[in-house]
Amino acid sequence: MTITAEDMRRFLMLFATNVAEQREELTRLDSAIGDGDHGINMDRGMKAVLEVLPGIDGSEAGTLLKQAGLRLVSTVGGASGPLYGTFFLRMGTALGDATEVSRAQFVAALRAGLEGVAARGKAQPDDKTMVDAMTPAVEALESADDSIDWAEALTRAADAAVTGRDRVTPLVARKGRASYLGERAAGHQDPGATSTALLFATLRDTFIDQA
Amino acid sequence: MKKLINDPERAVDEALAGMVAAHGDLIRVEEPNIVVRRDAPRQGKVGIISGGGSGHEPMHGGFVGLGMLDAACPGAVFTSPVPDQMIAATKAVDGGAGVLHIVKNYTGDVMNFEMAAEMAQTDSIEVSSVLIADDVAVQDSLYTAGRRGVGGTVLAEKIAGAAAEEGADLATVTRICQKVQDNVRSMGMALTSCTVPAAGKPTFEIGDDEMEIGVGIHGEPGRRRAKLAPADEIVQLLVDPILEEGLFDSGDEAFLFVNGLGGTPLLELYIVYRKVAEMLDSRGVRVTRNLVGSYITSLDMAGTSITLLKLDDELTRLWDAPVHTPALRWGM
Numbered sequence: 168m169t170i171t172a173e174d175m176r177r178f179l180m181l182f183a184t185n186v187a188e189q190r191e192e193l194t195r196l197d198s199a200i201g202d203g204d205h206g207i208n209m210d211r212g213m214k215a216v217l218e219v220l221p222g223i224d225g226s227e228a229g230t231l232l233k234q235a236g237l238r239l240v241s242t243v244g245g246a247s248g249p250l251y252g253t254f255f256l257r258m259g260t261a262l263g264d265a266t267e268v269s270r271a272q273f274v275a276a277l278r279a280g281l282e283g284v285a286a287r288g289k290a291q292p293d294d295k296t297m298v299d300a301m302t303p304a305v306e307a308l309e310s311a312d313d314s315i316d317w318a319e320a321l322t323r324a325a326d327a328a329v330t331g332r333d334r335v336t337p338l339v340a341r342k343g344r345a346s347y348l349g350e351r352a353a354g355h356q357d358p359g360a361t362s363t364a365l366l367f368a369t370l371r372d373t374f375i376d377q378a
Numbered sequence: 379m380k381k382l383i384n385d386p387e388r389a390v391d392e393a394l395a396g397m398v399a400a401h402g403d404l405i406r407v408e409e410p411n412i413v414v415r416r417d418a419p420r421q422g423k424v425g426i427i428s429g430g431g432s433g434h435e436p437m438h439g440g441f442v443g444l445g446m447l448d449a450a451c452p453g454a455v456f457t458s459p460v461p462d463q464m465i466a467a468t469k470a471v472d473g474g475a476g477v478l479h480i481v482k483n484y485t486g487d488v489m490n491f492e493m494a495a496e497m498a499q500t501d502s503i504e505v506s507s508v509l510i511a512d513d514v515a516v517q518d519s520l521y522t523a524g525r526r527g528v529g530g531t532v533l534a535e536k537i538a539g540a541a542a543e544e545g546a547d548l549a550t551v552t553r554i555c556q557k558v559q560d561n562v563r564s565m566g567m568a569l570t571s572c573t574v575p576a577a578g579k580p581t582f583e584i585g586d587d588e589m590e591i592g593v594g595i596h597g598e599p600g601r602r603r604a605k606l607a608p609a610d611e612i613v614q615l616l617v618d619p620i621l622e623e624g625l626f627d628s629g630d631e632a633f634l635f636v637n638g639l640g641g642t643p644l645l646e647l648y649i650v651y652r653k654v655a656e657m658l659d660s661r662g663v664r665v666t667r668n669l670v671g672s673y674i675t676s677l678d679m680a681g682t683s684i685t686l687l688k689l690d691d692e693l694t695r696l697w698d699a700p701v702h703t704p705a706l707r708w709g710m
Contacts, residue, residue: 202596203581245457249489343485346522
């Protein structure tokens, strides 16, 4: 099982498609407890990533992810630009210039991405952010050894992200604009955790569709 | 959505083009979408840049010019600008004396300015930054993103800009900007939501007999929803939390800034001003400088914010200093 630049290209294209489809839903969630632009911003950013993908020379998964991260940082703004940008940048940096990435290397890169997001956003568990969906997803992959099929491991990660997203819905947000609402944010699903759950669902579908 | 907009995707770009057409004697617009003082960089002068989402006009682009900002970085509507803009703006205004970044305390703005500082650290430009966080509606605690930067930002940009214009060094300009931040408090309320062009519908629903107390400037809901009340009662709901901060004592001099959020007529702002002045007068606080109008807005939101700054001789003198920008002009 190796992961190639081609896999990452398909992953980014599929994520752009899924974000475009969920644009209204992400914006609706953000209108309730944020400023109502999460879907708009993510869609603008992923469309910008799609614009540069054909021009990126294609043999290294890490290079592709780094370029995608830089593009997000340069086009999205807001909080999601630096956060998703940092996620892809750190993943890309962790993968270095390997042309064929092992499963373990890929999971380690996801962990590096998660750590980058937490550091950039200064987010702790239960702050009701992306981190609360991303952490259980990465942990699910880390705990799935090679005896577990890759598609099965990715399915567990996608499920864990959804569970993590839903687990923090009743909580009061402690980061970002939702934190201004105090108790009023409790009971609302977090838009950032939602787009993160979408990212892990996309990762699953990237590999399952191939098989 | 009934708007004077051709295409929501082009709204910010077309507004910037209009600003240059109207105020080309004061500003220029450069890639990647930054508003720069026409004669920047000025050798030996500290540069001051700020930035934030669009939709708050005239802030920040309308404050670029003599005696205020050297550059502004406008993001998409209500979305912080990107690091590329802040890096380009910093370089465009550096006259060898360093550059001050005035950052409103929002998660996105702070992260993008931080990334800009990290990405530009190989450059030999000295950069300092001041975080504006004056909104008393937000509890400043470990459990929030901290107080938002709102009306105090306008006063900080004018006063720090005056200090830079008269030749103060970076440390002094930074100290003065921080002094404004330490002595300014604001609170706002909304009668209606606002409509983000790309979304095409109001950000939140609100009844004809309701208001939001403690709103920010992005259509994010306030701390609570309340039944609509007469203007004087609303003013008390805004001014009391500011005064409870304990910043103003009898005998103090204050700057009173009554701001419209974009959809409120000046007639109503003066009704608000009248009541705030009365409340301050009864406590022995003297309003010696003021600003009334829509200077930090939330698109078409109806509502107001009240900002109080404790003045001393230095801040008063710098407020009075000449300024020539698209939105503020006096003394020349």
